[in-house]
Amino acid sequence: MNPLHTTPSPKVAYFCMEFGLSNDIPTYSGGLGMLAGDTLRAAADLGVPMVGVALLYRKGYFKQEIAEGKQVEADVHWWPEQYLKCLDARVEVEIEGRTVLLQVWRTVIEGIDGHEVPVYLLDSDIEGNSDEDRRITDSLYLGDERYRLMQEIVLGMGGRRILAAIGFEPDIFHMNEGHSSLLALDLLRDELAEAGGFEADEAAFLAAVDKVKKRCVFTTHTPVPAGHDRFPKSLATKLLGEAWITFYSRLPGLHTAELNMSILGLELSGYVFGVAQRHGEVSRGMFPGREIHAITNGIHSVTWTGPSMAALFDRHIPHWRRHNYALRLAQSIPLEEIQAAHAVAKRTLIDEANSHGYELSEDLFTIGFARRSTSYKRPLLLLRDIRRLCDIASRWGTLQVVYAGKSHPRDHEGKRLIESVLRLQQELHPHVRLAFIPGYNMNLGLKMVSGVDIWLNTPMAPLEASGTSGMKAAHNGVPSLSVRDGWWCEGYIEGYTGWAIDPTHHAGEEANDADASQLYRLLDEEILPLYRRDPKGWAEVMRNAIAINGSYFNVERMVGEYLTRAYAGAR
Numbered sequence: 001m002n003p004l005h006t007t008p009s010p011k012v013a014y015f016c017m018e019f020g021l022s023n024d025i026p027t028y029s030g031g032l033g034m035l036a037g038d039t040l041r042a043a044a045d046l047g048v049p050m051v052g053v054a055l056l057y058r059k060g061y062f063k064q065e066i067a068e069g070k071q072v073e074a075d076v077h078w079w080p081e082q083y084l085k086c087l088d089a090r091v092e093v094e095i096e097g098r099t100v101l102l103q104v105w106r107t108v109i110e111g112i113d114g115h116e117v118p119v120y121l122l123d124s125d126i127e128g129n130s131d132e133d134r135r136i137t138d139s140l141y142l143g144d145e146r147y148r149l150m151q152e153i154v155l156g157m158g159g160r161r162i163l164a165a166i167g168f169e170p171d172i173f174h175m176n177e178g179h180s181s182l183l184a185l186d187l188l189r190d191e192l193a194e195a196g197g198f199e200a201d202e203a204a205f206l207a208a209v210d211k212v213k214k215r216c217v218f219t220t221h222t223p224v225p226a227g228h229d230r231f232p233k234s235l236a237t238k239l240l241g242e243a244w245i246t247f248y249s250r251l252p253g254l255h256t257a258e259l260n261m262s263i264l265g266l267e268l269s270g271y272v273f274g275v276a277q278r279h280g281e282v283s284r285g286m287f288p289g290r291e292i293h294a295i296t297n298g299i300h301s302v303t304w305t306g307p308s309m310a311a312l313f314d315r316h317i318p319h320w321r322r323h324n325y326a327l328r329l330a331q332s333i334p335l336e337e338i339q340a341a342h343a344v345a346k347r348t349l350i351d352e353a354n355s356h357g358y359e360l361s362e363d364l365f366t367i368g369f370a371r372r373s374t375s376y377k378r379p380l381l382l383l384r385d386i387r388r389l390c391d392i393a394s395r396w397g398t399l400q401v402v403y404a405g406k407s408h409p410r411d412h413e414g415k416r417l418i419e420s421v422l423r424l425q426q427e428l429h430p431h432v433r434l435a436f437i438p439g440y441n442m443n444l445g446l447k448m449v450s451g452v453d454i455w456l457n458t459p460m461a462p463l464e465a466s467g468t469s470g471m472k473a474a475h476n477g478v479p480s481l482s483v484r485d486g487w488w489c490e491g492y493i494e495g496y497t498g499w500a501i502d503p504t505h506h507a508g509e510e511a512n513d514a515d516a517s518q519l520y521r522l523l524d525e526e527i528l529p530l531y532r533r534d535p536k537g538w539a540e541v542m543r544n545a546i547a548i549n550g551s552y553f554n555v556e557r558m559v560g561e562y563l564t565r566a567y568a569g570a571r
Helices: 031-046 145-166 182-191 202-213 233-240 242-249 261-267 277-286 307-316 324-332 335-354 386-396 412-428 442-451 469-475 508-533 535-550 555-570
Strands: 012-015 050-055 063-067 070-074 085-095 098-110 116-123 172-176 216-219 271-274 365-370 399-404 432-436 454-457 480-483 498-501
Touching: 012 031, 012 145, 031 050, 031 098, 031 116, 031 172, 031 555, 050 145, 070 412, 085 145, 098 145, 116 145, 145 182, 145 233, 172 182, 172 555, 182 202, 182 242, 182 261, 216 261, 216 555, 233 242, 271 277, 271 555, 307 324, 307 335, 324 535, 324 555, 335 365, 335 442, 335 535, 365 442, 365 508, 386 399, 386 412, 386 432, 386 508, 399 442, 412 432, 442 469, 454 469, 469 480, 469 535, 480 508, 498 508, 508 535
Parallel strands: 012 050, 012 172, 050 116, 172 216, 216 271, 365 399, 365 454, 399 432, 454 480, 480 498
Antiparallel strands: 063 070, 085 098, 098 116
């Protein structure tokens, strides 16, 4: 029983396209997977009867390498049998009129008190399938739209059926983004089995929709329109069959002929929410007339607190691992101990960077930036005016900037941004030491969020749904310098937990110029003077970040809200 409740928790099936389970299981690409993995870790800690469902991805996302100043993609090689157990259960889905067989692999996340949350990863690479169908579950986010829809049929319909095959009947299906929304359509068809299935009359159809809504929850994650999967009607009809698309078109609030996975999730869910308060507002603007709530993301505190800071918390707040809100008590930790713990983490990061051929120093002010490399995240905003940045460094001492992050192989602009960072290294030297560490993963992410002095985040507002890397930094006493968007609208107290760049009313290059100007002013007039002239004052900001943001922006609080608001609201 979940300790937040006096009644048993509902049984929940949490579906997501990706899960960040561990560094050795490459079933994730970025923030969505990290959140999903942290959600399962919190469910395990809280004793929630939840299971996770995703695809296996035998080739993972991709391995990032840097060659001649450019990102190069290499295949990921891993062996599922080393980390997962293949179950005997088999199910079928129909794609393009042919039967595709699916098997499932299982791993378990164990919570702090021993409660286990199983994770089921679907796999089409089995004997009996065609060569093409065996590849459906190979790669994450790397195929064309036909390949993507095939995967989403497997995830949504196949995932729901595999749970039935192993005997897990959820009270709640939680669709984390639209990738798995076909499970709700599959569930609707089953609800109508005795009323004629696809041919059920309108009254029976609407009654079944209401029943499905009581069992489905939908999280929307992106304010970027391109982030919502939409498939042409012709393609959807070819892959799913005309009966399914006609069935889909009967949904009462549908105003599009294409197969829109987000609209499908919205239509068949009793509770829908965005991932930050600001994102809830943006989502209601994207989907007018729909009731969209907001539950702000969090991160798994134990996973994302570096070893030296975790040891410090263990000494001063022994129950923080079980009750993350106790991090509020960090206000009583002596400042010099926070500084010492951070120094250990910083040394670890500097050693990692220098192992890639850089010459960074633990004595220099270090800025961290690690995001998926894509244009709206603006990794070059800090480097927009090199002369001004170098002038700031000449006044306050040499700066260090540590970058990491992958660009999707087909995002050519994102890849050019990485090339620009690498090209500017010599131009900025010696005032600014610039490092780009390839192969961003969970291990490197932890070293970065715990080892830098400040966490930089510069998205073009309002395109940041939430962001969680700054929450991870806060757990390690690292304040943020971030555009006021996503979670930072709730997390920043100016000069107390970090600093905010206010979004401008400009667009395009004018917005970039205005935001960069604010960034430079904050560095030059507030952040670096505090860091250089008042180490105690800086340490107080570090402590505030832990006590104020760490104690709230965690998945223990988030999953508690899922239980009391989303899951209760759907039922």
